[in-house]
Amino acid sequence: MKSVFKGILSTLSLLWVSPLLVLFGLSADRDTIRYDTKCWIENLDRPNRSPLVNLLYLLAKHPEFRNLFYHRIFQSNLLSRIVLALLKIVYRPCPxxxxxxxxxxxxxxxxxxxxxxxxxxxxxxxxxxxxxxxxxxxxxxxxxxxxxxxxxxxxxxxxxxxxxxxxxxxxxxxxxxxxxxxxxxxxxxxxxxxxxxxxxxxxxxx
Structure with a gap:
Protein backbone atom coordinates (compact mmCIF):
# COMPACT_ATOMS: atom_id res chain seq x y z
CA MET A 1 0.00 0.00 0.00
CA LYS A 2 2.82 2.36 0.89
CA SER A 3 4.53 1.79 -2.48
CA VAL A 4 1.25 2.46 -4.30
CA PHE A 5 0.82 5.74 -2.41
CA LYS A 6 4.40 6.76 -3.24
CA GLY A 7 3.76 5.93 -6.88
CA ILE A 8 0.68 8.13 -6.95
CA LEU A 9 2.56 11.03 -5.37
CA SER A 10 5.40 10.62 -7.86
CA THR A 11 2.97 10.69 -10.77
CA LEU A 12 1.24 13.79 -9.40
CA SER A 13 4.58 15.59 -9.02
CA LEU A 14 5.38 14.88 -12.67
CA LEU A 15 1.97 16.12 -13.75
CA TRP A 16 2.46 19.28 -11.66
CA VAL A 17 5.57 20.32 -13.63
CA SER A 18 4.27 19.13 -17.01
CA PRO A 19 3.44 22.71 -18.18
CA LEU A 20 7.21 23.29 -18.29
CA LEU A 21 7.27 21.01 -21.32
CA VAL A 22 5.90 23.99 -23.25
CA LEU A 23 9.30 25.63 -22.75
CA PHE A 24 11.03 22.50 -24.02
CA GLY A 25 8.84 22.58 -27.11
CA LEU A 26 9.67 26.23 -27.75
CA SER A 27 13.39 25.80 -27.25
CA ALA A 28 15.71 25.98 -30.24
CA ASP A 29 18.25 23.84 -28.40
CA ARG A 30 16.32 20.73 -27.44
CA ASP A 31 19.29 18.46 -28.17
CA THR A 32 21.32 20.16 -25.43
CA ILE A 33 18.47 19.76 -22.94
CA ARG A 34 18.13 16.08 -23.88
CA TYR A 35 21.85 15.59 -23.31
CA ASP A 36 21.71 17.44 -19.98
CA THR A 37 18.87 15.16 -18.93
CA LYS A 38 20.76 12.03 -19.94
CA CYS A 39 23.86 13.10 -17.98
CA TRP A 40 21.90 13.96 -14.83
CA ILE A 41 20.00 10.67 -14.86
CA GLU A 42 23.31 8.78 -15.19
CA ASN A 43 25.09 10.82 -12.52
CA LEU A 44 22.19 10.42 -10.10
CA ASP A 45 22.06 6.69 -10.86
CA ARG A 46 18.36 6.86 -11.61
CA PRO A 47 16.40 4.33 -13.67
CA ASN A 48 16.49 5.41 -17.30
CA ARG A 49 12.91 5.90 -18.49
CA SER A 50 11.64 7.78 -21.53
CA PRO A 51 13.41 11.12 -22.21
CA LEU A 52 10.32 13.20 -21.37
CA VAL A 53 9.65 11.30 -18.14
CA ASN A 54 13.30 11.75 -17.18
CA LEU A 55 13.04 15.46 -17.90
CA LEU A 56 9.86 15.83 -15.84
CA TYR A 57 11.43 13.89 -12.97
CA LEU A 58 14.45 16.22 -12.87
CA LEU A 59 12.29 19.34 -13.12
CA ALA A 60 10.12 18.12 -10.24
CA LYS A 61 12.73 16.65 -7.91
CA HIS A 62 15.96 18.56 -8.57
CA PRO A 63 15.64 22.36 -8.38
CA GLU A 64 19.29 22.75 -9.47
CA PHE A 65 18.39 21.11 -12.76
CA ARG A 66 15.44 23.45 -13.11
CA ASN A 67 17.82 26.44 -12.97
CA LEU A 68 20.00 24.92 -15.68
CA PHE A 69 16.90 24.20 -17.76
CA TYR A 70 15.76 27.81 -17.36
CA HIS A 71 19.21 28.99 -18.43
CA ARG A 72 18.94 26.92 -21.61
CA ILE A 73 15.49 28.32 -22.32
CA PHE A 74 16.63 31.92 -21.77
CA GLN A 75 19.37 31.38 -24.34
CA SER A 76 16.85 30.20 -26.94
CA ASN A 77 14.57 32.91 -28.38
CA LEU A 78 12.32 35.81 -27.43
CA LEU A 79 9.10 33.78 -27.27
CA SER A 80 10.77 31.28 -24.95
CA ARG A 81 11.88 34.10 -22.67
CA ILE A 82 8.37 35.53 -22.48
CA VAL A 83 6.77 32.19 -21.62
CA LEU A 84 9.61 31.46 -19.19
CA ALA A 85 8.97 34.71 -17.32
CA LEU A 86 5.33 33.71 -16.85
CA LEU A 87 5.95 30.11 -15.80
CA LYS A 88 8.66 31.10 -13.32
CA ILE A 89 5.96 32.83 -11.28
CA VAL A 90 4.56 29.40 -10.42
CA TYR A 91 7.59 27.16 -10.95
CA ARG A 92 10.19 29.05 -8.98
CA PRO A 93 13.90 28.62 -9.68
CA CYS A 94 16.23 27.35 -7.00
CA PRO A 95 17.00 30.44 -4.85
Whole structure:
Protein backbone atom coordinates (compact mmCIF):
# COMPACT_ATOMS: atom_id res chain seq x y z
CA MET A 1 0.00 0.00 0.00
CA LYS A 2 2.82 2.36 0.89
CA SER A 3 4.53 1.79 -2.48
CA VAL A 4 1.25 2.46 -4.30
CA PHE A 5 0.82 5.74 -2.41
CA LYS A 6 4.40 6.76 -3.24
CA GLY A 7 3.76 5.93 -6.88
CA ILE A 8 0.68 8.13 -6.95
CA LEU A 9 2.56 11.03 -5.37
CA SER A 10 5.40 10.62 -7.86
CA THR A 11 2.97 10.69 -10.77
CA LEU A 12 1.24 13.79 -9.40
CA SER A 13 4.58 15.59 -9.02
CA LEU A 14 5.38 14.88 -12.67
CA LEU A 15 1.97 16.12 -13.75
CA TRP A 16 2.46 19.28 -11.66
CA VAL A 17 5.57 20.32 -13.63
CA SER A 18 4.27 19.13 -17.01
CA PRO A 19 3.44 22.71 -18.18
CA LEU A 20 7.21 23.29 -18.29
CA LEU A 21 7.27 21.01 -21.32
CA VAL A 22 5.90 23.99 -23.25
CA LEU A 23 9.30 25.63 -22.75
CA PHE A 24 11.03 22.50 -24.02
CA GLY A 25 8.84 22.58 -27.11
CA LEU A 26 9.67 26.23 -27.75
CA SER A 27 13.39 25.80 -27.25
CA ALA A 28 15.71 25.98 -30.24
CA ASP A 29 18.25 23.84 -28.40
CA ARG A 30 16.32 20.73 -27.44
CA ASP A 31 19.29 18.46 -28.17
CA THR A 32 21.32 20.16 -25.43
CA ILE A 33 18.47 19.76 -22.94
CA ARG A 34 18.13 16.08 -23.88
CA TYR A 35 21.85 15.59 -23.31
CA ASP A 36 21.71 17.44 -19.98
CA THR A 37 18.87 15.16 -18.93
CA LYS A 38 20.76 12.03 -19.94
CA CYS A 39 23.86 13.10 -17.98
CA TRP A 40 21.90 13.96 -14.83
CA ILE A 41 20.00 10.67 -14.86
CA GLU A 42 23.31 8.78 -15.19
CA ASN A 43 25.09 10.82 -12.52
CA LEU A 44 22.19 10.42 -10.10
CA ASP A 45 22.06 6.69 -10.86
CA ARG A 46 18.36 6.86 -11.61
CA PRO A 47 16.40 4.33 -13.67
CA ASN A 48 16.49 5.41 -17.30
CA ARG A 49 12.91 5.90 -18.49
CA SER A 50 11.64 7.78 -21.53
CA PRO A 51 13.41 11.12 -22.21
CA LEU A 52 10.32 13.20 -21.37
CA VAL A 53 9.65 11.30 -18.14
CA ASN A 54 13.30 11.75 -17.18
CA LEU A 55 13.04 15.46 -17.90
CA LEU A 56 9.86 15.83 -15.84
CA TYR A 57 11.43 13.89 -12.97
CA LEU A 58 14.45 16.22 -12.87
CA LEU A 59 12.29 19.34 -13.12
CA ALA A 60 10.12 18.12 -10.24
CA LYS A 61 12.73 16.65 -7.91
CA HIS A 62 15.96 18.56 -8.57
CA PRO A 63 15.64 22.36 -8.38
CA GLU A 64 19.29 22.75 -9.47
CA PHE A 65 18.39 21.11 -12.76
CA ARG A 66 15.44 23.45 -13.11
CA ASN A 67 17.82 26.44 -12.97
CA LEU A 68 20.00 24.92 -15.68
CA PHE A 69 16.90 24.20 -17.76
CA TYR A 70 15.76 27.81 -17.36
CA HIS A 71 19.21 28.99 -18.43
CA ARG A 72 18.94 26.92 -21.61
CA ILE A 73 15.49 28.32 -22.32
CA PHE A 74 16.63 31.92 -21.77
CA GLN A 75 19.37 31.38 -24.34
CA SER A 76 16.85 30.20 -26.94
CA ASN A 77 14.57 32.91 -28.38
CA LEU A 78 12.32 35.81 -27.43
CA LEU A 79 9.10 33.78 -27.27
CA SER A 80 10.77 31.28 -24.95
CA ARG A 81 11.88 34.10 -22.67
CA ILE A 82 8.37 35.53 -22.48
CA VAL A 83 6.77 32.19 -21.62
CA LEU A 84 9.61 31.46 -19.19
CA ALA A 85 8.97 34.71 -17.32
CA LEU A 86 5.33 33.71 -16.85
CA LEU A 87 5.95 30.11 -15.80
CA LYS A 88 8.66 31.10 -13.32
CA ILE A 89 5.96 32.83 -11.28
CA VAL A 90 4.56 29.40 -10.42
CA TYR A 91 7.59 27.16 -10.95
CA ARG A 92 10.19 29.05 -8.98
CA PRO A 93 13.90 28.62 -9.68
CA CYS A 94 16.23 27.35 -7.00
CA PRO A 95 17.00 30.44 -4.85
CA UNK A 96 20.47 29.40 -3.67
CA UNK A 97 21.97 28.74 -7.13
CA UNK A 98 22.84 31.54 -9.55
CA UNK A 99 23.72 30.98 -13.21
CA UNK A 100 24.32 34.25 -15.02
CA UNK A 101 22.27 34.50 -18.21
CA UNK A 102 25.23 35.84 -20.17
CA UNK A 103 27.23 32.66 -19.51
CA UNK A 104 27.74 30.26 -22.39
CA UNK A 105 27.57 26.77 -20.96
CA UNK A 106 28.24 23.60 -22.91
CA UNK A 107 25.98 20.58 -22.74
CA UNK A 108 26.15 18.11 -19.89
CA UNK A 109 26.74 20.45 -16.93
CA UNK A 110 25.98 18.61 -13.67
CA UNK A 111 25.36 20.58 -10.48
CA UNK A 112 25.72 18.39 -7.42
CA UNK A 113 23.75 19.95 -4.54
CA UNK A 114 24.18 23.45 -6.01
CA UNK A 115 23.83 25.13 -2.62
CA UNK A 116 25.32 28.64 -2.43
CA UNK A 117 26.85 28.33 -5.91
CA UNK A 118 27.52 31.11 -8.42
CA UNK A 119 28.41 30.54 -12.07
CA UNK A 120 29.36 33.62 -14.01
CA UNK A 121 31.67 32.21 -16.67
CA UNK A 122 31.77 30.44 -20.00
CA UNK A 123 32.05 26.67 -19.59
CA UNK A 124 32.73 23.77 -21.91
CA UNK A 125 30.96 20.43 -22.14
CA UNK A 126 30.48 17.76 -19.48
CA UNK A 127 31.52 19.86 -16.50
CA UNK A 128 30.69 19.08 -12.88
CA UNK A 129 30.22 21.72 -10.16
CA UNK A 130 29.70 21.01 -6.47
CA UNK A 131 28.17 23.11 -3.69
CA UNK A 132 29.45 26.45 -2.37
CA UNK A 133 31.46 27.10 -5.53
CA UNK A 134 32.04 30.56 -6.98
CA UNK A 135 33.13 30.96 -10.59
CA UNK A 136 33.25 34.57 -11.68
CA UNK A 137 34.84 37.97 -11.64
CA UNK A 138 37.71 39.04 -9.38
CA UNK A 139 37.87 42.58 -10.80
CA UNK A 140 37.03 44.42 -14.03
CA UNK A 141 39.56 42.48 -16.10
CA UNK A 142 37.14 39.68 -16.96
CA UNK A 143 35.79 36.33 -15.89
CA UNK A 144 36.95 32.72 -16.21
CA UNK A 145 36.74 30.48 -19.24
CA UNK A 146 36.35 26.83 -18.29
CA UNK A 147 37.25 23.96 -20.64
CA UNK A 148 35.59 20.59 -21.23
CA UNK A 149 35.31 17.82 -18.63
CA UNK A 150 36.24 20.10 -15.73
CA UNK A 151 35.23 19.22 -12.17
CA UNK A 152 35.11 22.01 -9.58
CA UNK A 153 34.57 20.55 -6.14
CA UNK A 154 33.01 21.82 -2.93
CA UNK A 155 33.90 25.31 -1.77
CA UNK A 156 36.32 26.09 -4.60
CA UNK A 157 36.72 29.58 -6.04
CA UNK A 158 37.73 30.21 -9.66
CA UNK A 159 38.13 33.94 -10.15
CA UNK A 160 39.20 36.48 -12.74
CA UNK A 161 40.14 36.58 -16.39
CA UNK A 162 41.75 33.13 -16.49
CA UNK A 163 41.50 29.93 -18.50
CA UNK A 164 41.02 26.48 -17.03
CA UNK A 165 42.00 23.76 -19.49
CA UNK A 166 40.21 20.55 -20.38
CA UNK A 167 40.09 17.60 -17.98
CA UNK A 168 40.96 19.64 -14.88
CA UNK A 169 39.92 18.87 -11.30
CA UNK A 170 39.81 21.78 -8.85
CA UNK A 171 40.09 20.46 -5.30
CA UNK A 172 37.79 21.35 -2.42
CA UNK A 173 38.20 24.93 -1.14
CA UNK A 174 40.94 25.71 -3.67
CA UNK A 175 41.28 29.31 -4.83
CA UNK A 176 42.26 29.55 -8.50
CA UNK A 177 43.28 32.97 -9.81
CA UNK A 178 45.77 31.91 -12.52
CA UNK A 179 45.51 29.87 -15.72
CA UNK A 180 45.33 26.09 -15.23
CA UNK A 181 46.82 23.81 -17.93
CA UNK A 182 44.81 20.88 -19.28
CA UNK A 183 44.85 17.47 -17.60
CA UNK A 184 45.76 18.74 -14.12
CA UNK A 185 44.56 18.50 -10.54
CA UNK A 186 44.93 21.70 -8.52
CA UNK A 187 44.46 22.25 -4.79
CA UNK A 188 45.24 24.84 -2.13
CA UNK A 189 45.12 28.58 -1.45
CA UNK A 190 46.43 29.83 -3.78
CA UNK A 191 45.96 26.80 -5.99
CA UNK A 192 48.94 24.80 -7.26
CA UNK A 193 49.26 21.67 -9.40
CA UNK A 194 49.52 18.31 -7.60
CA UNK A 195 48.95 16.07 -10.62
CA UNK A 196 49.66 16.62 -14.31
CA UNK A 197 48.82 14.00 -16.96
CA UNK A 198 48.36 11.45 -14.20
CA UNK A 199 51.76 12.06 -12.62
CA UNK A 200 52.15 13.51 -9.11
CA UNK A 201 53.91 16.90 -9.14
CA UNK A 202 54.18 20.05 -7.05
CA UNK A 203 54.07 23.01 -9.41
CA UNK A 204 52.86 26.59 -9.01
CA UNK A 205 50.36 28.06 -11.42
CA UNK A 206 51.87 30.79 -13.61
Missing amino acids: YLFIDNSSKIGSGLFLQHGFSTIIMADMGENCWVNQQVTIGYKDRSGRPSIGNNVRITAGAKVLGNIKVGDNVVVGANAVVVKNVPANCVVVGVPAYIVKRDGVKVNEPLV
